[in-house]
């Protein structure tokens with residue numbers, strides 16, 4: 125290799141790093157982040173160059189989804205997976221690995237084992253081979269009990285106008301009623317690599333951004349208003365990052381409950397008992413009684429009760445009263461209490477709820493109300509105590525405080541930090557109790573919040589639903605990832621495991637954590653940003669060298685190639701040939717031994733990642749070149765130079 129070639133490359137690389145480093149430093153200076161890891165996520169939005177590439181990669185994901193759906197439609201169901209992969213590669217270079225990732229989504233509704241790979245009934249040779257959805261883990265009876273007792277729903281809220289105005293983009297796709305895909309863009313530490321990791325999660329239900337409150341409330345509530353018999357109760361817990369719609373969803377469930385109660389057949393003569401209190405730090409306050417401090421104690425029946433909490437009671441429907449009147453009276457009790465919720469200003473949400481609020485609604489047959497013994501009257505203890513009448517149905521609604529990360533609390537006072545830490549401790553305890561469902565040993569005693577929710581973890585007849593709310597905006601990616609990972613963990617034992625993860629210890633671990641599948645797609649760092657104006661076919665060897673030095677942010681800057689390779693020759697090499705040329709058996713010392721015109725093998729320096737990574741380089745270079753080619757073609761057509769495009 126002639127020394128002039130090396131100095132050319134060095135010059136080009138220097139140019140790249142000189143241009144990029146100040147940009148990166150400026151990003152660091154303007155961010156509140158306290159860890160590089162955090163910045164790598166935040167860069168998605170902060171860096172305009174990276175943003176457009178990530179948006180394009182998410183659009184590719186949707187493109188692949190709709191293309192495969194079309195290929196799978198009845199009349200078109202003769203496209204093999206291999207052919208589909210080639211079509212995808214042609215249309216969106218580098219996205220081929222999305223084919224096995226997206227296929228399971230299209231199999232929704234098929235029963236397990238219905239389609240055997242390559243053995244589908246009535247399928248001819250070469251037709252699209254669909255893998256059956258398999259359950260990877262054996263499900264124990266304990267898992268089954270837990271599945272029945274806990275359901276996890278996820279509700280992404282719509283993007284706000286402020287977020288849209290701030291150039292945000294969607295990082296959540298809900299393509300099935302039970303799964304969603306989070307698109308996690310990552311700028312690698314070197315700054316020279318960009319990738320989008322698509323993570324698919326499975327839950328009991330996933331709402332669309334446009335799903336209304338009625339639908340959400342109905343699903344979260346299930347059959348509670350119809351009553352579940354003696355002892356059976358229900359808890360709906362709203363969990364998520366601050367500002368994602370926990371209170372909004374809480375009110376939605378409450379509204380549906382209210383309407384159900386007002387319409388309840390034979391409601392006359394029934395009574396509704398309501399308690400509403402909040403846990404703020406280690407203290408409890410009664411929202412029905414102007415935030416008077418109360419205590420949570422365990423009574424002689426091992427029942428956890430809010431001692432001193434006011435119990436509001438109203439008759440479901442008096443004589444001649446309609447549904448409207450009933451709803452109005454219900455609102456009269458609840459609305460004043462809702463307004464009392466303690467709020468503190470945080471950087472993310474001006475009226476953020478910093479406490480966990482717990483609303484209990486119990487419906488009883490008043491006629492059957494027994495005489496309340498004196499010991500239960502003052503102070504009124506447990507509304508589910510038989511002394512208050514036969515239980516028909518009870519609902520507990522929990523609006524948790526927002527989960528936050530340090531990055532959002534950077535400008536908080538010490539007191540607020542303490543508050544934040546306390547909230548996270550409570551949420552951690554809740555997660556642990558749900559994970560350990562059915563295990564005796566009183567883990568719930570670890571925190572006030574889990575103590576008041578004891579039945580959720582220990583009462584086999586109790587049914588609980590966690591509604592996790594997430595933001596779809598790129599700026600909240602880290603939070604959404606955090607929320608989804610947490611609720612995914614709450615449902616260990618669920619989910620399916622499919623092909624591309626096989627054999628990877630990391631993927632296996634993620635699967636155990638509830639992530640069904642992940643796949644990462646390399647994204648070019650800049651959209652043909654190297655300023656080439658002529659089709660690849662007519663690039664000279666010098667052009668090829670220049671392009672290699674700057675393509676993908678200088679990622680291929682270390683590549684040393686055989687002399688005389690021009691654009692046409694480069695295009696003539698396929699993925700496999702390129703991969704072979706990058707054979708690691710060629711030591712970089714060969715570099716020194718070759719003069720101009722002598723080389724016949726591409727050599728790359730040791731660099732990051734070792735042999736495994738190096739073997740991928742051929743494929744990555746192939747894809748980068750196709751992307752560049754398409755970009756230049758588009759540019760020429762736009763400039764009215766169609767004649768220069770060599771089709």
Ligand SMILES: Nc1ncnc2c1ncn2[C@@H]1O[C@H](COP(=O)(O)OP(=O)(O)OP(=O)(O)O)[C@@H](O)[C@H]1O
Nearest residue numbers: 281282366367368369370371372473475476477526
């Ligand atoms: N699904 C939705 N559809 C429309 N608007 C929504 C939705 N979810 C939330 N919002 C709006 O987003 C804002 C924040 O919602 P909300 O106050 O419920 O968040 P939160 O998670 O309870 O926050 P905090 O933890 O601070 O209490 C509100 O203005 C609410 O109206």
